[in-house]
Amino acid sequence: MKASDLFVKCLEAENVEYIFGIPGEETNDLMISISESETIKFILVRHEQAAAFMADVYGRLTNKVGVCLATLGPGATNLTTGVASANMDRSPLLAITGQTEITQMHKESHQNMDPVTMFTPITKWTWSVRDADGIPEILRRAFKIATEEKMGATHLDLPVDVAKMESYLKPLSSKKGIISGPTPSMLHDATKLILRSTAPVILVGNGCIRNNASNIIRRFAELTGIYSMNTFMGKGVISDVSPTHMGTIGIKESDYALNALKLADVVISIGYDLVEYSPKNWNGSNTKKIIHIDSTSAEVDNYYNPDIEMSGDLEFTINLLINSIETCQNEIQINSINKQKIIPTKAKFKKIKEEVDRRIEQFNDDESYPIKPEKLIYDIRSVLSSDDILISDVGAHKLWIAKIFKTFNPNTCIISNGFCSMGFALPGSIGAQLACPTRKVVAMCGDGGFLMNVQELETAVRLHLPIIIVVWCDSDLGVISTKQKLEFGKSVFTHFRNPDFVKLAESFGAKGYKITSTSEFSCVFREALKSSRIPVVIAIDIDANRNELLFRHDPFRD
Missing domain, CATH: 3.40.50.1220 (TPP-binding domain)
Structure with a gap:
């Protein structure tokens, strides 16, 4: 069969359900082959970085390899942050990139660069496919390495002329590993x-x-x-x-x-x-x-x-x-x-243990506004079920969520804490909702991180995913600003202006809310949970002065 068809057959043999990505000229053979698959769905995203974040979270929640795809050159470079994040957060992921013809790779040519060298320090294994008959072994190895502990990212580069080759080989089947233990x-x-x-x-x-x-x-x-x-x-x-x-x-x-x-x-x-x-x-x-x-x-x-x-x-x-x-x-x-x-x-x-619980619960009834981080997290926890999924972006809110959000089951509070990439939560919530369509998915973002991948609201709207995005608003890069103040007495280059989040959400076809009081939030959040096909964005002002507590030394108490 054609090499690109064999490539997809190998992905099917690995039980791949979704491929997140953006097509390009050098991946067209592969895209046509994917379109003819009966089991694989291609999810068109709006930025390759987001494709990798989606594959990352999908992989975490399913324990299967999440797959993302991009073309050569800028498509490949855009994948790198998300791939590095998956690798350091130990998520099983395969990144696929297109490539120019093998005959062009040794010289200067349009968009040509060496992705294998680029992906080497941010993956467990990377390879460029050079012949059609190598595809079954190479794909099986990429999946095996991605799922071996510690799990992580792999990368394959597929030149356009190799994708057009022919092969008589078939996909390799996966085998279960040996269970080992202590002496x-x-x-x-x-x-x-x-x-x-x-x-x-x-x-x-x-x-x-x-x-x-x-x-x-x-x-x-x-x-x-x-x-x-x-x-x-x-x-x-x-x-x-x-x-x-x-x-x-x-x-x-x-x-x-x-x-x-x-x-x-x-x-x-x-x-x-x-x-x-x-x-x-x-x-x-x-x-x-x-x-x-x-x-x-x-x-x-x-x-x-x-x-x-x-x-x-x-x-x-x-x-x-x-x-x-x-x-x-x-x-x-x-x-x-x-x-x-x-x-x-x-x-x-x-x-x-008693003191930890007391600190978590001390502002459960606080109605002051801007809302305290502890109160906001408590209100969300009070409404979500134990199996619903909360995904945190990176910023001060991540630290509050880690400390305050009570978690009862594994994989219900997703935090990126290896690579810690801002912009993770919105695309991650899309991957989560596709992996767990019957569960509620909530993304918690700072106003800095949310706008880094805001374009994926269109993806969520197009896919009719009822994710909820709660945006913590303080017009500041909170962690950096707080640390600057504590060390230097002031913060610099961390402040910005925000758009009208309600109009922004509506322009994408999502539902938007701007909270004006603490008591209002619970009502709006409960209403957002009723959505079955439309994403909801809730913007709320946060008491950022609380962030200093995250970095104060807490002396030992007997």
Whole structure:
């Protein structure tokens, strides 16, 4: 068959449902082949960066490879931010770019550049297809690498003359990998360390969500009674209503739950990713014992040197650890001094948990306007169901959402915290709604990040997606402005003017609201949730003075 048809057949064999992108002259063969597919839908977007963000979130929510496509030259360069974001946030993604003829690639020609070199530092693997018969192997390898831990982005370049070639080969089928786990001696050592510790803490990261390990981790925490906390991208692995879960860490200056890590003698890190939150922030003295449980071995870091590393399937590993603890807890000697220390330490952890909850809930009834971040998040949480999806853009609102938004299930609060790209939430919400059409999807954006990919409102309107976009308005780049003020006493080059968001939304065919009081927001938000085919934009003024609290040092309290 024609090479572009074979390429699409290989995508079908990998169960690709959507391809997000913008076609170009050098991808026309591929576009025609996609149009003839019975299972793949092409989603035309308005900017290639947004296509990568959509593929990123689609991949996170489905655990399948999200696919985005662009032409050569500027199409490929526009993809890079979204591809880099997916790669550092560990989302499975395949980026496909068109290319000029092989005979033109060695010399100067129109829009010609080397995308393989460009994508090398921001993907796990990149390749240029040079013959039709290589397509089945190359596609299978790209998907295999994208979904192997740690998941991430891959990239394939398809020259226009290769797309026109012929091949008699067929797609390769995917095979399930081997489940690996810890050795008996590792389990025994980890069990002994846990049972003899006086203040163990569980630190939950993004890898727990990718590996669908929430249920077994909850069981581990409940059976052992060990207190826990999560990173930004680990929200929902353990429910925030759990009596032994102390919430989210990731803003060292204002993380009250960080006090528990200061007390901890053993940190059981599960699926923890250093790109999210540096271990220097919680192990600066390098005195803590660390048990590393993840699908891959630990990264090398001065402040993260695990005493025990257990790499492999998370559910399999933790099941073995639970069994080991239940078997050995009566055999391993725990002296009376340790027992006496455990009780007051748990009391301190309980007090920290209570204080975290108090801070989250202290403005639930506040009606002042501009609205406080805590109140806005509370009002949204009060209305959404536990399985609805909130997607955060990048800015001060991301920090508030991470700290305040109570999350009960994994993959219901999506935060970019590896690469942290502004402009992520609106296109991401489109990917989320396509992945989960029966669930409500809410994008929370700052007025800075929202306008970076506002063009995708047209995409959402065209696809009849009832996403809700809540825009936090303060006409400022809040995090940068606040940090400048704290260090230099003033902020510079961060202020801007906003458009009329109601008219802007309506010009795209969406519904727009401008909130003028705190009490008005809940009514409007409930009304927005009734939309079944039209996106809704809600602009609301935020009390940006609260942002300073995000960066104030919170002294340790006994």
